[in-house]
Amino acid sequence: MAEINLVEAVNLALAHELARDEAVVLLGEDIGANGGVFRATVGLQQRFGAGRVVDTPLAETAIVGTAIGMAAMGLRPVAEIQFSGFLYPAIDHLINHAARLRNRTRGRLTCPLVVRTPCGGGIHAPEHHSESPEAMLAHTPGLRVVMPSSPARAYGLLLAAIRDPDPVMFLEPTRMYRLFRQEVADDGEALPLDVCFTLRGGTDLTLVSWGAMLHETQAAADALATEGISAEVIDVATLKPLDLPTILESVARTGRCVIVHEAARTAGLGAEIAAGLAEEGLYSLLAPVQRVTGYDTVMPLSRLETQYLPSVERIVAAARKTLEAS
Amino acid sequence: MTRTRKPRASAERPLELRLLADMLRIRRMEEKCAELYGAGRIRGFLHLYIGEEACATGAMHALAADDNVVATYREHGHALLRGVGMDAIMAEMFGKAAGCSRGRGGSMHLFDVARRFYGGNAIVGGGLPLAVGLALADRLQGVRRVTLCVFGEGAMAEGAFHESINLAALWQLPVLFCCENNLYAMGTALARSESQTDLCAKAASYRVATFRADGMDVRAVFDTVSRAVRQVREGGGPAFVELQTYRFRAHSMFDPDLYRDKAEIEEWKQRGPIHSLSAQLKAEGRLDEEAFLALDAEAEAEVAAAVAFAEQAPWEPVADLLKDVHTPAGAAAGGTP
Ligand SMILES: Cc1ncc(C[n+]2csc(CCOP(=O)(O)OP(=O)(O)O)c2C)c(N)n1
Ligand SMILES: [Mg+2]
Numbered sequence: 001m002a003e004i005n006l007v008e009a010v011n012l013a014l015a016h017e018l019a020r021d022e023a024v025v026l027l028g029e030d031i032g033a034n035g036g037v038f039r040a041t042v043g044l045q046q047r048f049g050a051g052r053v054v055d056t057p058l059a060e061t062a063i064v065g066t067a068i069g070m071a072a073m074g075l076r077p078v079a080e081i082q083f084s085g086f087l088y089p090a091i092d093h094l095i096n097h098a099a100r101l102r103n104r105t106r107g108r109l110t111c112p113l114v115v116r117t118p119c120g121g122g123i124h125a126p127e128h129h130s131e132s133p134e135a136m137l138a139h140t141p142g143l144r145v146v147m148p149s150s151p152a153r154a155y156g157l158l159l160a161a162i163r164d165p166d167p168v169m170f171l172e173p174t175r176m177y178r179l180f181r182q183e184v185a186d187d188g189e190a191l192p193l194d195v196c197f198t199l200r201g202g203t204d205l206t207l208v209s210w211g212a213m214l215h216e217t218q219a220a221a222d223a224l225a226t227e228g229i230s231a232e233v234i235d236v237a238t239l240k241p242l243d244l245p246t247i248l249e250s251v252a253r254t255g256r257c258v259i260v261h262e263a264a265r266t267a268g269l270g271a272e273i274a275a276g277l278a279e280e281g282l283y284s285l286l287a288p289v290q291r292v293t294g295y296d297t298v299m300p301l302s303r304l305e306t307q308y309l310p311s312v313e314r315i316v317a318a319a320r321k322t323l324e325a326s
Numbered sequence: 327m328t329r330t331r332k333p334r335a336s337a338e339r340p341l342e343l344r345l346l347a348d349m350l351r352i353r354r355m356e357e358k359c360a361e362l363y364g365a366g367r368i369r370g371f372l373h374l375y376i377g378e379e380a381c382a383t384g385a386m387h388a389l390a391a392d393d394n395v396v397a398t399y400r401e402h403g404h405a406l407l408r409g410v411g412m413d414a415i416m417a418e419m420f421g422k423a424a425g426c427s428r429g430r431g432g433s434m435h436l437f438d439v440a441r442r443f444y445g446g447n448a449i450v451g452g453g454l455p456l457a458v459g460l461a462l463a464d465r466l467q468g469v470r471r472v473t474l475c476v477f478g479e480g481a482m483a484e485g486a487f488h489e490s491i492n493l494a495a496l497w498q499l500p501v502l503f504c505c506e507n508n509l510y511a512m513g514t515a516l517a518r519s520e521s522q523t524d525l526c527a528k529a530a531s532y533r534v535a536t537f538r539a540d541g542m543d544v545r546a547v548f549d550t551v552s553r554a555v556r557q558v559r560e561g562g563g564p565a566f567v568e569l570q571t572y573r574f575r576a577h578s579m580f581d582p583d584l585y586r587d588k589a590e591i592e593e594w595k596q597r598g599p600i601h602s603l604s605a606q607l608k609a610e611g612r613l614d615e616e617a618f619l620a621l622d623a624e625a626e627a628e629v630a631a632a633v634a635f636a637e638q639a640p641w642e643p644v645a646d647l648l649k650d651v652h653t654p655a656g657a658a659a660g661g662t663p
Contacts, residue, residue: 034513034585057483057519058450058511086449089485124369126432128448297651300642301421301432302369307644 001185007177009151009184010040010116013158014078016188018048021076024162027054027063028080037082038118038177064090064115068098071113076162081117084171085128090115098167099142113167114158119147120212120262121309122175124302130174132263132294134210137169138240138272145239146193147171149214151182153237156191163190173212194238196246202232205256205322208247208273210236213310217260220315231319239269244276248284251277255286256322260310265293287325290318342607343621345387345544349379349600350625352403355412358629359402359419359433363579367637368419371448372433373400377574380599381506382407384539384547385474385569388555394442394460394473396453399434400506400573401446404476410438416632417639423646424639430650450511451484453477454503458490461499461564472558476504479568480511482528483519494564495532501564502554503529506541512577513585529566541571542597574598 004012017024026041032055035042045053056063060081067077081087087094094115101111121130138145146161146168148154154172161168191197199214200221209217214235221231232250236242251257257277259270270291277289292310300308336344356376362368375382378400386407389395397404405415410426418425419433427437434448444460447453457475464471481487482505494501505525509516522528526536535557539550547569554565572594576583607613 029511030513037512037580055514055518057514058480059483059485061485089449089451125371126430126434126448129371295648297648298430300647301430303421303429303641304644304647307647 001183003181004151004184005178005181006148006151006154006172007038007040009154010158010172011042011044012184012186013155013162014041015044015047016186017076017159017162018044018052020188023074023076024078025052025054025070025075026078026080027056027067029056029058029063029082031055031080036080038174040116040172041080060086060089061093064098065093067113067115068093068101068111071098071111071167072101072109076112076114078114078116078162081115083129084117084119084131084133087115087117087133094137094143094167094169095140099140102166103142110165111167112165114161114170115167116158116170116172118174118177119171120173120175121299121305122212124305126301127298130299130305132261134171134239135263135267135269138269142167143240144168144193145171146237147173147211147239148237149173149176149211149235152184153191153197153235155184156189157193157237159188160190160193164193168193171211175212176215179215194241194243196243197235197237198246198250199233199235200231202230202254204230204254205258205319206232206234206247206250206254207258207260207315207319208234208236209260210239211262213260213262216310216312217315219312220319223312223316224319229319229323236269242269242272242276244273244280247273248277248281251281252284255284257285258290258292258315258318258322260292260315262294262309264296265291266296268293287322290322292318340612341387341548342545342603342612345383345548346600346603346607346613347621347624348383348387348407349544349603350622351412351628352379352382352406353600354622354625354629355406355415355632356402358633360575360579362419362633368433369421370432371399372579373577374575375400375403375573377594377598378506378508378541378571379403380544380547380603381541381569381571382476384544385476385504385551387548388551389472389474392442393471394444394457394464395476396444396457396460396473397446397476398450398453398478398481399446399448400478401436401476402433405436405438405443405446408438408443409441410436410443412628412632413635414438416636420636420639421641422636422639423642424635429642451477451481451486454481454486454490457501458494458499461494461501462497465499470500470559472500472502472555474502474504474555476506478511479505479507479509479516479525480514480519482525483511491529491532491534491564491566495534498563500558500561502551502558503534503564503566504551505566505568506571507568508571508573510573510577510586512581515585525568526566535562535565537565537567539567539569541569542594542599542602544599544603
């Protein structure tokens, strides 16, 4: 079994599905001969041909719109958008068509489409290259939103996304692409969608996060452990539909919850989770739920980026606050 | 020690020497940026214009001071020649508060509203409808002005190109669409991107006047863009110019540049715009090596001063992180100049 990083895991999953299912077709800008801006598709066109790994012109609207047509005909297109800031020209087709095709035809047509795009900051790039659009996408009925946080989950969740009959937005945390390596078996075993993953058990509080922020969240759990505080860490993984029961069950045991995300605070998914806890878990809470998030501003250029992103210190401070409250 | 002759003040120089001096300014500034990027002083993305300087230089010299310019993320040269100070550009590259976008734009989003430079734009095609809007506003406000919109040939595959040029033609707006065709959009060659590789023919289908120039020849660019600007300014509706050029460097600092033949790059380098013009001027007896070196030294000195300025400029205070998302209550609409 090879130790691979997250972007290599994406590549491995794409290769596995291209080999397994003839209906799988990749399309995007410079994904073929060039292997993609982040090299996620490196070698795939050589291996599977230009008919299965399709280089497109610069045309996000057409990339996603075309993929919807392909999906309606039973293919399984996997479109790559180079950065999530370039997704916006395609949002029209995602929201107006991909997300609604099934509903509009009462299931006579489905849209087994995957749109992969890097997301999040921490790479010293401004604005469009550091977006966190997950809440905006999750707000759209009909779109599934998935974000892996490790090479193994990237592999398993991408397999599941490609096999899923409905459109999946697969957001890949750019900062994690090459952050660490992990053994991943190319066994074709998908991980389940629509469920959270509990990354470590704990008894004093529950830390809930997704994507790259799990890196800081786990470091915060380590820091808390040195003080004798036991934090459970949950990777939400599928952001829509949200697996609230797993979070509720954890908070029923710990009584405290801190939600960590790098996207802007207002109307972020932290608010959705907090609302779910208020509605269904209020009586098990021993302290108010805390959110540690990005700010309601455009991702600033490199220097202030570190101020924008939730830090280990901010997470630890929020955790302490929940412990002090009771 | 060799003494360099003091060059004539730039405003008094003949046009050709100003064009040469400006190409050198862009070249030296960008070479320094590449070096500073390597040293980690400039971060994020950096898209160099090296090899294409004749395009911005010829085009910017063809405009009036009052015209609008909209550019792309490969806009360092355009900004500089519109009069954005090299100090302010360099500080912006560093992400410093003294930058022309106050540290929030970076290399891809240089802005200078006072000079009617409406930005670099990190979104391919993002500037095109904006340019049409500037021109429409000028018409509605009774101002006669040309809006020059620069973009790469890759942008012509985006829907935004078609929607924008159609509107401009339909409403006969004073926009000059200026395509810098360097044959590649990142790793994608023109023929793999366009069903119609004759870009003027493509634009002409919208019934706009089209022009084409050798984008490695700054005098040809200046002449052609000047003609196009004149036509647009005189009310002839929008026009389209294709400048045929080539970037000598990779797309960005991350691009391994595996999609181009080394021989092709070398061939184009033989036609380098700075080298070509200085060779022509020397042959015409209007420039000697000493004068060339003096212009180059002048550019180098300007770059050194800009770097020193950027290095010592302060960072944006952390307290300003949330500033300028919304207009504060009571502040004038339209923002601060
Ligand atoms: C909407 C959008 N899609 C993709 C990108 C990524 N990207 C940046 S530059 C570029 C190539 C653009 O080529 P071209 O328009 O020819 O300009 P050039 O870089 O050659 O100057 C691409 C694909 C982007 N910035 N915006
Ligand atoms: Mg190009």
